[in-house]
Amino acid sequence: MPDDSKLIRLIKQGDKQAFDTLVRRHYPNILAFCCRRIGNRATAEDLTQDVFLKLVAAIYKYRAVGKFSNFLFTIAANTCNDFFRKKTPALSGDDIEEQADSGGSPEDTLIGGEQAKQLYSQLRALPDMQREALILHYFHGLKAKDIAEIQGVVPATAKSRIKQGLDKLRKAYKEDMGL
Amino acid sequence: MNKFGESIVPDENRIEQIITEGQRYMDSHVPQRTPRLVLLVQQLRYISPLLWVTQLLALVLLVINVSTRAVGVAAAREILFAAAPLISLFAVPELFKDICRDMSELENVCKNSGSRILTMRLIIVGGINISVLTLLTAVVSGSWGVSFAALILYALVPFNCLCILNLLAFRLFRIRSRSGAAALSVLSAAAVLYLPAQTGVLAKISERLWGGIFIATLLILIWQVLRILRAAKSQGVLLWNSK
Amino acid sequence: MELEINRLTKSYGHKTAVDSFSAAFTDGIYALLGANGSGKTTLMRMVCGLLKPTAGEVLLDGTPISEAGESYRELLGYLPQNFGYYPNFTGWDFMMYLAALKGLPKFSAEERCAELLDLVGLHGERQRKLKTYSGGMLQRIGVAQSLINNPKILILDEPTAGLDPKERAKFRNIISGLSSGRIVILSTHIVSDVEYIADTVMIMKNGQLALQNSSAHICDAIDGCVWRCAVPDERVAEVSTRYVVSNLRHTESEVEMRIISAAKPFGNAVAVTPNLEDLYLYFFREAQAK
Numbered sequence: 001m002p003d004d005s006k007l008i009r010l011i012k013q014g015d016k017q018a019f020d021t022l023v024r025r026h027y028p029n030i031l032a033f034c035c036r037r038i039g040n041r042a043t044a045e046d047l048t049q050d051v052f053l054k055l056v057a058a059i060y061k062y063r064a065v066g067k068f069s070n071f072l073f074t075i076a077a078n079t080c081n082d083f084f085r086k087k088t089p090a091l092s093g094d095d096i097e098e099q100a101d102s103g104g105s106p107e108d109t110l111i112g113g114e115q116a117k118q119l120y121s122q123l124r125a126l127p128d129m130q131r132e133a134l135i136l137h138y139f140h141g142l143k144a145k146d147i148a149e150i151q152g153v154v155p156a157t158a159k160s161r162i163k164q165g166l167d168k169l170r171k172a173y174k175e176d177m178g179l
Numbered sequence: 180m181n182k183f184g185e186s187i188v189p190d191e192n193r194i195e196q197i198i199t200e201g202q203r204y205m206d207s208h209v210p211q212r213t214p215r216l217v218l219l220v221q222q223l224r225y226i227s228p229l230l231w232v233t234q235l236l237a238l239v240l241l242v243i244n245v246s247t248r249a250v251g252v253a254a255a256r257e258i259l260f261a262a263a264p265l266i267s268l269f270a271v272p273e274l275f276k277d278i279c280r281d282m283s284e285l286e287n288v289c290k291n292s293g294s295r296i297l298t299m300r301l302i303i304v305g306g307i308n309i310s311v312l313t314l315l316t317a318v319v320s321g322s323w324g325v326s327f328a329a330l331i332l333y334a335l336v337p338f339n340c341l342c343i344l345n346l347l348a349f350r351l352f353r354i355r356s357r358s359g360a361a362a363l364s365v366l367s368a369a370a371v372l373y374l375p376a377q378t379g380v381l382a383k384i385s386e387r388l389w390g391g392i393f394i395a396t397l398l399i400l401i402w403q404v405l406r407i408l409r410a411a412k413s414q415g416v417l418l419w420n421s422k
Numbered sequence: 423m424e425l426e427i428n429r430l431t432k433s434y435g436h437k438t439a440v441d442s443f444s445a446a447f448t449d450g451i452y453a454l455l456g457a458n459g460s461g462k463t464t465l466m467r468m469v470c471g472l473l474k475p476t477a478g479e480v481l482l483d484g485t486p487i488s489e490a491g492e493s494y495r496e497l498l499g500y501l502p503q504n505f506g507y508y509p510n511f512t513g514w515d516f517m518m519y520l521a522a523l524k525g526l527p528k529f530s531a532e533e534r535c536a537e538l539l540d541l542v543g544l545h546g547e548r549q550r551k552l553k554t555y556s557g558g559m560l561q562r563i564g565v566a567q568s569l570i571n572n573p574k575i576l577i578l579d580e581p582t583a584g585l586d587p588k589e590r591a592k593f594r595n596i597i598s599g600l601s602s603g604r605i606v607i608l609s610t611h612i613v614s615d616v617e618y619i620a621d622t623v624m625i626m627k628n629g630q631l632a633l634q635n636s637s638a639h640i641c642d643a644i645d646g647c648v649w650r651c652a653v654p655d656e657r658v659a660e661v662s663t664r665y666v667v668s669n670l671r672h673t674e675s676e677v678e679m680r681i682i683s684a685a686k687p688f689g690n691a692v693a694v695t696p697n698l699e700d701l702y703l704y705f706f707r708e709a710q711a712k
Binding site for chain 1 (some may be wrong): 185187189190197198202205250350
Binding site (some may be wrong): 217284 | 491492500508519
């Protein structure tokens, strides 16, 4: 299977199959990120579509500096941030729980376990950049330097956001547990 | 459900939709300028086999001469002076092959301009010829132990002269046919070879004067080439109708 | 998008090939009719930026094409009246070579060339050398290459030369299908090729635009000037020298002639609806008669 840089080269040459492969390879990850960021599946799917259409427009000028996944996550993060800037987030932690209790099939619900529900509601309480950093770090396994590249900050700031976010999550968890 | 207790299964329809939209965009995407390297490789692919044949022939003849003739600076110079016109026989016809093959109208309306294509051909043809001339000089120099610097001018000066003559004649006589181009090349090569040999002028020219002739011919050649490129950039099918 | 030709002139010494030609083009098919030597090819070359005008200019949306340069050529597709090819080019090589020069990336070029060769019925012959192609096949591949970059301005100089009736019908269908959202200018002296597909007809004579109108109304200029009449066999030669005859048909005892004349030529002449061929003959025979 060709790697991302090869696929991008092929896409620039007009290879549509390469675009197909690239989308299928990265779609699940980007969808998951948007879902975690936004908390609403339908909106996340729309934003994921935007991400890939922005990608295809930008790809002709793309120069491989750093990882392609970081570039893609940058587009995804910016797209989600633009969404928040334009709209007041309609969902609170309650909405996520409602969605989970909707009685839909496991494939339809975003989250299933109680702990996961709790985690999401606590995540949503965090400031945007900390939440984003935590999602990228813990859900997507990205290192601080990658997160820094995506968020356009220095690695120290990214590390600080992860730490501060984690501290706040721990505190919120303890409060919820009555500890 | 993943380890976080999530169930985020991608919807195949949405993926298909994205792919279709993206591919539609790819179809409508206005092409960027073709990268220089791609253009160069493409033009190289379509270089006439005759050009390669003459290079090879010159190399073979040179090797034969070197192995059969008596060693000497004068002999080395004569060999190179004779090889240069052979090598550059198809240089100018190849440069203007679009005109000789009636492809110029098709090429000159393309996004990549005629002057860009011409530049690529100049690089290729000039590069091939000069490289082979350098190689031949190195072979003679190495085989006979004659200084490379003492010999190279005897290859480059006739090369310059032939190119200057051909470019001038192409413009003056408005050559448009393959046979005309070939005939012109052969006549120019003959003139470059025959006249100096008949007048014995070669033997009378000092090395310093050769150096001067080389610089003068090089400047004239550069001036001609720049003029052609400038004409190719402005409207009009190169020089053939410009007023 | 508007292509404007503004008093375009091309002179070679004392001879003027195109004389102060002005016209404006928007989307649609424009047929440029004219006899050989009327200046059509010279005009088309200037519109393509291949020839430097002696005077006047060509503008695309107000910008001279000499300034637009590459951005104009990006929109342009051109089929010259005569074109050649490099030796040993196959049909596929020819298309891919020009696709690269038109800036198409490799995969897009392959897809596009395959599609166009299929459109003109040459996909099966693409690996054959061009020197083995018939005249009709060469013309078809010429049409195909003019479409490679999906041009918004398509200039076709005598595109049906060398095509048999079936190929010409196919060509008409292809062009008709392409005209939406495009400016198509095609020059020809074969009236039937453009009679049904052109939106606008322009008649070019002696380097000038002699007449321009929509195809529905172009023949209004000779309305009431086309007659059908029966003439005895022995008078045919005499009538032919006196009038412009667009058609004649021998019957048992006499000859039915279609005559173009401002005045009714004979008592038994019946006025008929003029067609484009009548107009063409009227324009170009009239000059000779004078």
